Amino acid sequence: MERLKAAFTEALAAALPGMEIVLERPRSGEMGDLAFPCFKAAKALGRNPAQVAQELAGALRIDGARIVAAGPYLNLKLEPARRAAFLLDALLGPRPYGSGDPHAETVIVEYSSPNIAKLFTIGHLRSTMIGHALAQVNRYLGANVVRINHLGDWGTQFGTLLAAYKKWAEQENPRLEEDFPWAEAIPEKMRSPLYRLFQLYVRFHAAEEEDPALRDEARAWFRRLEEGDPEARRLWSWFREISLQAFDRIYRRLGVGFDHLEMGEAFYQDKLTPTLDRLEAAGILQDGENGARIVDLEDVGIATPCLVQKADGSSIYATRDVAAALYRQDTWRFDRCLYVVGSDQILHFQQIFAVAEKVDPWFKGRMVHTPFGMVNLPEGKMSTRKGNVIFLEDVLDEAVSRVTAIIDEKNPDLAGKADVAEMLGLGAVIFFNALNDRVKPITFTWDRVIALDGDTGPYVQYAHARILSVLRKAGGGWADMARPERAPSDASAAVAYAPAAVPSDLAGLAEAPAQALLFELAGLPDAMRVMAREHSATALARQLLAVAKAFSGFYTNCPILWAENAPEVRDARLALCVATARALRQGLFLLGIQAPEEM
Ligand code: ARG
Structure with a gap:
């Protein structure tokens, strides 16, 4: 092509x-x-x-x-036979279909970045899966990709946690192993020290509304932490550890990895003073109200100045982001740095990018915020402070249990039911996110997310499983041709397939439905390029749906294993089936979705 x-x-x-x-x-x-x-x-x-x-x-x-x-x-x-030959060559050949040559471009993708002790919400899932997909696609297209998790492991919330822990846990529940008598009961599967830490956080915020003096206590604890107070440091590192364990479980479940999980906000502690010095040297650091330090951005059209140091001398979120930008410039001289973060932080990133450009014009055009909208769950907006958060694991478990119910009804004897349900449930949630990767808020309703006959992940997964079932019936090693040589690994974005022979007679693919399927398959490489260029997973998700739909047209109208088919017709159609299965599995893999062989 x-x-x-x-x-x-x-x-x-x-x-x-x-x-x-x-x-x-x-x-x-x-x-x-x-x-x-x-x-x-x-x-x-x-x-x-x-x-x-x-x-x-x-x-x-x-x-x-x-x-x-x-x-x-x-x-x-x-001409139809040409089209078929061109595409089957590309789809079954030695080079992963649509992939690009390795080149020198360095793309940093920063994603997921949950906050310690605030638990992992569905907003973080969006960042995790969109970021993962963007990292995968850029790797597939040949860029050198650096995957960073900018963990929220520093900041005033640690003041809150430390103060709350000292007040309500240290005496009677120091390892956070018991449930608190004063807190709401924790659902069985969520009972963990991390959850209790979160309960401390929620209680503190409630108490603070009544008694503003508590706010000063929390601030004082954060000061102690920034100054290196041993007790504060010890507790901080323990809070961090129990959070990381929980996050790690989620990442493993989602099949998501990072090159740098240690580069969270805390990583920049010792880089904050040098960063402020850089701002000073650039002549852009100014005094704000009562001793705070700011960078004025009015001249670049941003009305709100960027606060970089609080009146009490402590650092803030933005300071750590400026430090991170400078560190990444030094370390990678990147071509692009993508921040996959919700649209509620648009202003924040405008400020950070503007400050970085003032320090060094090199940054211009290299920093990209790829915002996505909030997820509206029928249950209401998510807010950590009040505690009415919808937790990611709940959403995933719910998806899996709904899929399990569907399988129980439609295919109760399915082998490996639990694994398949996990792949489909996660696939449904992830695909929905990818398809709706845009700034406007999306509403999450279960019917739209898992329907087997809608624009869903399971619909695409179903097309793949249906092809494998045809190939198994065909015998003669056809199904093996649609199976990867080895399990996909985090090291590569490409699914490993052995090259397969393209039949010489492709007359069996001359009919319109076969040609329409070939046409949609031809659209996948373009969709991947659009995805990398627009930093959005939508194009690929849409194209996978188009392929799955076109496959359904082909399958219904062009009999494959039909007894009266000439062997060349059968082989040509089976080869197209193999090519389609490979393309679907690869496309889903880039989005972070697995493709079961049976469902
Ligand atoms: N931890 C933040 C949150 O959960 C997201 C961090 C985004 N990345 C950044 N470089 N500021 O809201």
Whole structure:
């Protein structure tokens, strides 16, 4: 396909000297495989786009393809057998389909970044899975990717935790092993020291409303922590450890990894003074109200100054982010740094980026905040302070139990039911996130998330499982061709497949439904590129749905194992099945979703 694109681009460039050639993907395979919109060229020539398209159609020749004008578009349409050969070569060949050559670009993806003792919410799940997918796709396309978890392991909330622990736990429940008599009962599966730490946090915030003096106590504890007080440090590191254990369990369940889990906010403690010095040296550090230190951003159109040091001398969230940006610049000289964080922090990142650019214009254009909207659960908004948070593990467990109920009804004898339900339940939640990866808030309703016949993860997983069932029935090693050579590992974004032979006779793929499936498969590499360029998982999720739907059309209209099929027809169709299964599994894997063989 890349070669075809190059040939078409070259022919167009020769016909339109000096003009930039940008190809698009037509809306359907009926129209063609590649489209060249003639608007810009026509404008430059002072002519009508449809006429330009007509003339180009008459003048250009590409072997094995037709070039047709459709209004203002010039479409290149491959002959059916060519299309099939091109795509099957690419899909079954030695190189992971759509992957890019390794290149020197360094992309930092910062994601997940939960807060210690505030538990992991579904908002963090969005960051985790979108960030994971962006990291995967950039790796797949050949970039050097650094995956960082900017853990919330420093900050005034530790003052709160320390003060609360001293008050209500240290005497009677020092290891947080018992339930607190004053707290609400904890659901059985969530009973853990971390949960109790969270209860301390919630209680403190409630008490603080009544008695503002508590706020000073918490502040004083954070000061002690920043000053290196041994007791504060010891408790801090223990709080951190119990949180990390819980997070680790979630990451393992989700199959998500990081290159740097140690680079949370606390990592920058010893870099805060040098950072403030840098700001000072750049001449941008100013005095704010009663001794606080700020960077004014009015000149770059941001009305709110960035507070970098509080009146009491303690650091804040923003200071640590500026320090992190400088550290990452020094360490990686990155091309891009993506911050996968909710849209409630848009202003924060505008400020951080502006401060970094003031220190060094090098940062301009390299820092990207990829915001996503909040998830509205029917139960209401999530807030840690009040304690009415919807915890991620609850959501995942609920998804799995709903899927289990569906399997019990439809396929009660399914082997490995629990594993399949886990893959489908997680797949449903993750896919929903990917598909709706945008700034506006999304509403999470179970029917939309898991429906087997909707725009869901399980729908795509089902297409994959259905293909494997056809391939198993076909015998002759066909199913093995759709199986990876080894289990996917965190080390690579590519699923390991052995190259497979493309049948020489592809006449069995000439019919429209087979061609439509090929056309959608051809859209996957573009979707991956869009995903990397727009920092959004939506394009790939959509294209996987399109492939799954097109497969369903092919499966219904083009009998595969039909007794009357000539062997070449059967083989060509089976090869397309293998190619589709591989592409689906790879695409799902990039999003962080597993594909069961049976469901
Ligand atoms: N810990 C923060 C939160 O849960 C997210 C951190 C985002 N990353 C950053 N560099 N500030 O809200």
